Amino acid sequence: MQLKVSYEDGPDGITVVRIEGDGERCVLDAASAPALRSVLLEAIGRGRLLLVVDLGAVDVEKAGLSVLLGGLKRVRRQGGTLALAGTSQRMREILAATRLDQFFGLFDTAANAVVELAADYAETSIEQRRAALADRANHIVPSGGHSYEHVSDHVTVVTVVGELDVYTAPSLRELLVELASHGRVFLVLDMTAVDYLDSTGFGVVVGGLKRVRAYDGGMALVVPQERIAKVFRITGLTKVFPIFDTADPAVECLGREASGVHG
Structure with missing residues (x-):
C-alpha cells in the first residue's frame, strides 16, 4: 500500500508531518518507513527542530518506530523535540512497554500537540535548551x-x-x-x-x-x-x-x- 507523507511548516517553528494512504488504515513498515525518514531528514536539515508526526491514519511497525526514534534523537541533540499525535491504543501500549513514552510527547490530535509545544518552547527556547545540553556535555x-x-x-x-x-x-x-x-x-x-x-x-x-x-x-x-x-x-x-x-x-x-x- 502506497503511503503519502506530507508536511506543513507553521509560523511558530513547528512542522506537522502527516502520513496518509489509500486504505482505511495504513501501515508504516519496512517498505513505507523510508519515505517518512526522507521527510524528517529534509525538515531537520532546514532547521525545523519542532516536529509533530500525525499517526492518526496509520499503524506503526518496528521499522516505522525506528525511523521515529531516529528523528527524535536528531532533534533532541539540537534542543528540539518530536511529538506523536493520533497514536493508536496498540501503539501507546508498545511505547509504554519499551518506556519510549517517556521520551515522545503523545497527543490526541496534531492541533493539541502544536498548542502544547508552542507554549513549552515559548517558555524555554530551542537555543536555551541547546546551550543547556552543551553545558551538560562539558x-x-x-x-x-x-x-x-x-x-x-x-x-x-x-x-x-x-x-x-x-x-x-x-x-x-x-x-x-x-x-x-x-x-x-x-x-x-x-x-x-x-x-x-x-x-x-x-x-x-x-x-x-x-x-x-x-x-x-x-x-x-x-x-x-x-x-x-x-x-x-x-x-x-x-x-x-x-x-x-x-x-x-x-x-x-x-x-x-x-x-x-x-x-
Missing part, C-alpha cells in the same frame, strides 16, 4: 566506555553503556573504585543503555554497592529494561537497591539520603 567525563557526571555536591551519575559482562565489567569496577576513593559515594548507576548483563557484571554492581556503603554512601539504579530489572527482582535485590525507570527520581532519592548523612 561536565560529563568519559571513562572506559562509560561516563560519569557530578550532578550535585554529593551525587554522581554513572552512565553504563553496552554489554556488562566478563570482558567489560572490569572497567566499570575500576571506575566505581576510583569514584569511591575520591569521596564520591552516592552513585546513580544509569543502565538505560545496557544491552546485556551477565553474572560478572551483576557482581560488579553488587560489589559497588558494598564499597560505597563502607563509606556510609548509597547507590541507586536506573533500569528501564524489563529483562534486566527481572534479574534484580528474582535475586531479591530490589529490596537492597532503589531502582527507577529514569535518572531524575534516582538522583532525588540519593540526594535526600546524602543530605541526611552530611546533615
Whole structure:
C-alpha cells in the first residue's frame, strides 16, 4: 500500500508531518518507513527542530518506530523535540512497554500537540535548551566506555553503556573504585543503555554497592529494561537497591539520603 507523507511548516517553528494512504488504515513498515525518514531528514536539515508526526491514519511497525526514534534523537541533540499525535491504543501500549513514552510527547490530535509545544518552547527556547545540553556535555567525563557526571555536591551519575559482562565489567569496577576513593559515594548507576548483563557484571554492581556503603554512601539504579530489572527482582535485590525507570527520581532519592548523612 502506497503511503503519502506530507508536511506543513507553521509560523511558530513547528512542522506537522502527516502520513496518509489509500486504505482505511495504513501501515508504516519496512517498505513505507523510508519515505517518512526522507521527510524528517529534509525538515531537520532546514532547521525545523519542532516536529509533530500525525499517526492518526496509520499503524506503526518496528521499522516505522525506528525511523521515529531516529528523528527524535536528531532533534533532541539540537534542543528540539518530536511529538506523536493520533497514536493508536496498540501503539501507546508498545511505547509504554519499551518506556519510549517517556521520551515522545503523545497527543490526541496534531492541533493539541502544536498548542502544547508552542507554549513549552515559548517558555524555554530551542537555543536555551541547546546551550543547556552543551553545558551538560562539558561536565560529563568519559571513562572506559562509560561516563560519569557530578550532578550535585554529593551525587554522581554513572552512565553504563553496552554489554556488562566478563570482558567489560572490569572497567566499570575500576571506575566505581576510583569514584569511591575520591569521596564520591552516592552513585546513580544509569543502565538505560545496557544491552546485556551477565553474572560478572551483576557482581560488579553488587560489589559497588558494598564499597560505597563502607563509606556510609548509597547507590541507586536506573533500569528501564524489563529483562534486566527481572534479574534484580528474582535475586531479591530490589529490596537492597532503589531502582527507577529514569535518572531524575534516582538522583532525588540519593540526594535526600546524602543530605541526611552530611546533615
